[in-house]
Amino acid sequence: xxxxxxxxxxxxxxxxxxxxxxxxxxxxxxxxxxxxxxxxxxxxxxxxxxxxxxxxxxxxxxxxxxxxxxxxxxxxxxxxxxxxxxxxxxxxxxxxxxxxxxxxxxxxxxxxxxxxxxxxxxxxxxxxxxxxxxxxxxxxxxxxxxxxxxxxxxxxxxxxxxxxxxxxxxxxxxxxxxxxxxxxxxxxxxxxxxxxxxxxxxxxxxxxxxxxxxxxxxxxxxxxxxxxxxxxxxxxxxxxxxxxxxxxxxxxxxxxxxxxxxxxxxxxxxxxxxxxxxxxxxxxxxxxxxxxxxxxxxxxxxxxxxxxxxxxxxxxxxxxxxxxxxxxxxxxxxxxxxxxxxxxxxxxxxxx
Amino acid sequence: xxxxxxxxxxxxxxxxxxxxxxxxxxxxxxxxxxxxxxxxxxxxxxxxxxxxxxxxxxxxxxxxxxxxxxxxxxxxxxxxxxxxxxxxxxxxxxxxxxxxxxxxxxxxxxxxxxxxxxxxxxxxxxxxxxxxxxxxxxxxxxxxxxxxxxxxxxxxxxxxxxxxxxxxxxxxxxxxxxxxxxxxxxxxxxxxxxxxxxxxxxxxxxxxxxxxxxxxxxxxxxxxxxxxxxxxxxxxxxxxxxxxxxxxxxxxxxxxxxxxxxxxxxxxxx
Numbered sequence: 001x002x003x004x005x006x007x008x009x010x011x012x013x014x015x016x017x018x019x020x021x022x023x024x025x026x027x028x029x030x031x032x033x034x035x036x037x038x039x040x041x042x043x044x045x046x047x048x049x050x051x052x053x054x055x056x057x058x059x060x061x062x063x064x065x066x067x068x069x070x071x072x073x074x075x076x077x078x079x080x081x082x083x084x085x086x087x088x089x090x091x092x093x094x095x096x097x098x099x100x101x102x103x104x105x106x107x108x109x110x111x112x113x114x115x116x117x118x119x120x121x122x123x124x125x126x127x128x129x130x131x132x133x134x135x136x137x138x139x140x141x142x143x144x145x146x147x148x149x150x151x152x153x154x155x156x157x158x159x160x161x162x163x164x165x166x167x168x169x170x171x172x173x174x175x176x177x178x179x180x181x182x183x184x185x186x187x188x189x190x191x192x193x194x195x196x197x198x199x200x201x202x203x204x205x206x207x208x209x210x211x212x213x214x215x216x217x218x219x220x221x222x223x224x225x226x227x228x229x230x231x232x233x234x235x236x237x238x239x240x241x242x243x244x245x246x247x248x249x250x251x252x253x254x255x256x257x258x259x260x261x262x263x264x265x266x267x268x269x270x271x272x273x274x275x276x277x278x279x280x281x282x283x284x285x286x287x288x289x290x291x292x293x294x295x296x297x298x299x300x301x302x303x304x305x306x307x308x309x310x311x312x313x314x315x316x317x318x319x320x321x322x323x324x325x326x327x328x329x330x331x332x333x334x335x336x337x338x339x340x341x342x343x344x345x346x347x348x349x350x351x352x
Numbered sequence: 353x354x355x356x357x358x359x360x361x362x363x364x365x366x367x368x369x370x371x372x373x374x375x376x377x378x379x380x381x382x383x384x385x386x387x388x389x390x391x392x393x394x395x396x397x398x399x400x401x402x403x404x405x406x407x408x409x410x411x412x413x414x415x416x417x418x419x420x421x422x423x424x425x426x427x428x429x430x431x432x433x434x435x436x437x438x439x440x441x442x443x444x445x446x447x448x449x450x451x452x453x454x455x456x457x458x459x460x461x462x463x464x465x466x467x468x469x470x471x472x473x474x475x476x477x478x479x480x481x482x483x484x485x486x487x488x489x490x491x492x493x494x495x496x497x498x499x500x501x502x503x504x505x506x507x508x509x510x511x512x513x514x515x516x517x518x519x520x521x522x523x524x525x526x527x528x529x530x531x532x533x534x535x536x537x538x539x540x541x542x543x544x545x546x547x548x549x550x551x552x553x554x555x556x557x558x559x560x561x562x563x564x565x566x567x568x569x570x571x572x573x574x575x576x577x578x579x580x581x582x583x584x585x586x587x588x589x590x591x592x593x594x595x596x597x598x599x600x601x602x603x604x605x606x607x608x609x610x611x612x613x614x615x616x617x618x619x620x621x622x
Contacts, residue, residue: 094580224550289548
């Protein structure tokens with residue numbers, strides 16, 4: 001469609017300069033308001049056939065949207081959820097997901113595209129200036145409000161009936177206390193639970209993979225094993241809370257590779273047990289490198305040297321991983337010789 | 353006896369004697385053959401070890417020492433077992449280049465499987481260690497994929513990512529992508545703990561556990577794996593997915609907005 005096709009009688013030549021600003025700069029106002037640029041017409045404004053075409057395009061987009069919505073409902077009802085199809089760039093995907101996404105996407109897109117096309121081609125595009133009005137009310141209105149307020153206060157006798165006034169203020173002041181009381185549900189305070197785990201003297205170290213207590217001969221040099229305290233089962237209600245504190249990482253070093261004296265004392269024939277919870281923000285930390293004896297936290301790259309008391313050698317962690325003192329019981333199973341000496345996991349306000 | 357003696361000049365006597373002799377020879381052979389075959393087996397085993405030793409002296413001894421005792425350039429191989437040799441050599445990690453950077457990576461294997469078996473036999477003869485697993489051990493038969501997923505998330509996912517796509521470690525080291533790795537090599541890696549990977553011996557991660565883990569990896573990471581959610585974007589998780597949504601999703605919206613505004617609706621194009 002070019003302007004040559006527009007019928008002669010539809011050209012509104014007399015409107016051409018209707019919106020041109022007429023301000024002129026003078027002494028008082030050196031920067032005159034240039035006003036709006038001259039308004040130009042769209043094809044749809046001057047050619048009724050073009051306007052009809054736009055109308056049909058908009059209606060078509062809205063109709064496609066309706067059909068897509070019907071398609072969404074039909075897909076939802078008819079396509080089994082486990083059917084898989086191959087779509088070229090994506091691969092093997094769920095037919096249902098693909099159909100739902102495609103139909104809903106089309107339905108939403110066509111509504112948007114129709115609205116945009118409608119606004120651009122058919123709705124009025126004449127620029128309109130709307131002056132701001134002052135925010136303050138007029139003096140009469142203000143005087144009326146003041147008078148009404150004074151009369152209300154007089155009629156309610158709030159100044160004369162002191163008992164009502166005082167009790168009302170009391171009631172209003174106390175009501176928010178209910179809300180304040182509900183804040184207690186943020187508690188109860190953890191008490192000493194952050195300082196204690198399920199580990200205690202005589203608790204066996206149970207292998208998380210096999211659910212069997214570990215023996216020293218099971219743990220090879222260079223191996224990595226995760227253990228939980230004896231008696232804690234995955235089906236227990238408190239399992240997640242307890243394992244979040246008690247999770248244990250068991251490795252074996254050559255005893256002469258252990259640099260830290262206390263670590264060596266707390267180990268059993270080179271087997272050492274460290275908390276699996278990072279002391280920075282409590283991520284499970286077990287990216288163990290068996291040659292360097294470093295363990296890396298995947299969250300913020302804190303690195304601990306397990307051959308040197310698990311001291312921090314890199315990253316934001318504030319203190320070494322707590323070590324669990326272990327030994328062997330009469331039946332030859334690895335056992336804890338007590339709880340961790342310090343709280344596991346990240347520091348907290350009262351940790352000290 | 354006399355009768356027999358009397359007939360010794362019989363024309364058929366020679367034939368009968370010959371038959372007896374043949375029977376006796378056959379019987380004796382049958383009696384002694386297994387023993388001699390076993391002897392032959394032992395010889396072929398020692399021959400394999402001998403061949404392995406030759407290959408070792410050419411390809412490995414410069415770093416690992418002439419008797420596998422190790423040197424400043426390479427660890428001792430006494431007791432690493434056949435499984436470690438099969439893993440390291442068949443994945444091309446060994447023999448390693450003299451300067452290999454932070455860690456020795458997978459490359460083209462230059463040995464035939466027969467040569468690898470010879471090398472493995474030689475190393476296994478130096479000290480007891482895990483042997484090469486059989487197909488029965490790492491095959492999918494009887495594996496519990498769900499349990500394998502649990503075990504993978506407990507023991508492996510911290511380094512190798514939840515879908516086995518690998519991840520970064522310290523100082524340029526990394527846990528490799530497990531996509532397309534031979535199940536045998538995955539089994540051997542768990543058993544022997546190559547390089548900085550800790551080992552997961554059968555005492556702490558049973559044979560069945562290993563089989564389950566391998567079956568899980570196959571289920572989530574093979575060419576037949578379906579991705580019901582669509583493009584997996586490398587399987588690296590929310591980082592790539594978020595980045596994709598921000599760059600391509602938001603980018604497309606901005607592009608459409610710019611396109612809509614850039615095209616004038618006026619009859620007279622300016």
